Amino acid sequence: MSGLVARFAPVFDEVGAEAVAREHERRLPYAEVERLREAGFTRVTLPREHGGDAADHAELFELLAELARRDPNLAQLFRSHFSFIDRTLHAPASATREARLALLADGAIHGNATFEKGTAKVGGYDTRLTSDGDGLRLDGRKFYSTGTLFADLVSVLADREGTPVGVLVRTDAAGVARLDDWDGFGQRMTGSGTTVFEGVRVRDADVLERDDRPTHAGPFVQLVLLAVLAGIGRAVVDDGVRFVRARTRSYSHAVAALPREDPIVQETVGELSAASFAADAALAHAVAALRRSSAAILADAPDDEQRARVDDAELAMTRAQLVVIPNVLRAATELFEVGGASAVSTGLALDRHWRNARTVASHNPARFKARNVGDHLVNGTPVVSWWTNGES
Template sequence: MSELVARFASVFDEVGADAVTRERERRLPYAEVELLREAGFTRVTLPVEFGGDGAGPAELFELLAELARRDPNVAQLFRSHFSFIDRTLHAPDSPTRTRRLALLADGAIHGNATFEKGPAKVGSYDTRLVTDAEGLRLDGRKFYSTGTLFADLVSVLADRDGEFVSVLVRTDAAGVERLDDWDGFGQRMTGSGTTVFEGVRVSAEDVLEREDRPSHGGAFVQLVLLATLTGIGRAVVDDAVRFVRARTRSYSHASAATVREDPIVQETVGELSAASFAADGALALAVAALQAASDASRAGEPEEALRARIATADLATTRAQLVIIPNVLRAATELFEVGGASAVSTGLALDRHWRNARTVASHNPARYKARIVGDHLVNDTPVVSWWTNGEA
């Protein structure tokens, strides 16, 4: 266990203390997010000179997996926040970069407003940034705004005269409305609903044009989801062990006098542990590939070499998805084999593991990823770095 993981363990435990109750009552984790902000977790990947710990990818994704072990909702809602820090750190030095790092150093949390749920076609957006008599004006409606209910800042992907730009907006700005209307059956407290921008005034310094430089950003955001799934896999094992140790009732046709001595139950717990182990291993390999791409970017490697590093990270992340998702989903189902009808008690909320894992796994569906890997191996087709959605 790294020093950082050990340092945050007690904070994560506090976040997870009421996770089952929050799940049952669908209580949004505002207090838990504030606890993590105050503990310095939101700054953990910032450089030391900006009040952070300088944590690299290996430490960050292990921290996210351990946080997800306690509450996967909280881990996922920081997806855009840590992605924003990563993009900013890898950007060239500029006043904009320094200004944004200063905001993050002051404790600002970043949210997401990229995707839409409307008539826009794949690869296009209805959200518009236009110039009127008063300056720049932002109008649009975003969905899947994960984390934005808890955020101070949000980057909005918008169309400006036919080109995509990213607009940094304060969530308390006039014309911004955040709605808690995410109705998924899992990850119910991530704030992944609607964000409305109506006549929001924007400063030119907060608008960034899309850059055509190589980026590992696609792998990064996917790995946040995979770390969340990996944490769910660990929680499945934790709950299985806890349930079996506490169980006193058994069956007339059981294989031992007590549940904890039953070889069939022991075998089930062992298989759950192996599934979690597989997820851990796949995540570590993919994160190592991302680390190599990040290091190459910061070292200023030639573009061709950097693109090769990023391609390796994209491929590793795609393969990891094909390992982690089925193992965690299977474990979340087989968990119930360690107990009888008492295991389905709503008080235990053991079903949350499958619902949460299934919801996370539905991002960038894995069915497409297996084909992408096969096409790459057979036909040398590049692995896609970034995905979007919209009307067909």
């Protein structure tokens, strides 16, 4: 266990203590997010001169997995926050970069407003950034705004005269409305609902156009989801062990008096542990590739070397999805093989593991990923870097 993981473990235990109660009540974790901010978790990857701990990628993703072990909602809702920090740290030096680091150092939490429900085509956005007599204004409606209910800032992808741009907006700005209307059956407290922008005033300095510099932003955000899944896998093992240790009821045809002594039950727990181990190993391998990508970008290596390291990170992340997702989903189902009908008690809420894992996994078109890897290996086709969705 790294020093940072050991330091934050008591805080994670504290914010995860009522995770099952929050699940039953669908109680949004505002207090828990504030506790994590207060403890310095939101600044953990910032440089020390900006009040952070300079945590590297291996430390960050292990922290996210351990937080998800306690409550995967909390880990996922910080997805855009840590992605925003990572993009900012890898950006060239500029006044904009320093201003954004200052906001983050002051404790600001960043949210997400990227995807939409509506008529926009794949790769396009109905959200518009336009000019009028008073300057720039932002209008649109975003869905899947994970974490934005808890955020101070949000990056919005918008169309500006046919060009996609990113716009940084304060969530308390006039014309911004955040709606708690996420109705998914899992990850129910991530704040992944609608964000509305009506005539929101935007400064020129808060608009960023896309450039063609190499970036590992795509694999980074996907690896956050895999860290959440890995944490769920660990929680499945934790709950399975806890359930078996406490269980005294058995069956007439069982081979041991107590479930904890039954080799069939022991075998089931062992298989749950192996599935979690596979998820952890795949995540670690992909994070190592991301670290190499980061090192190349920060060292301003030749462009072809940077792109090669980013491509490696993309491939490693894609392969990791094909390991993590099925292993955690299988474990979340087979968990119920350790006990009888009492395992389905709503008081235990063991079903939350499958529902949460299934919801996180559904953020990725995982069915496309194996073909993508095969096409790359056989035909040299590039692995998909940054995908989006919309009307076909």
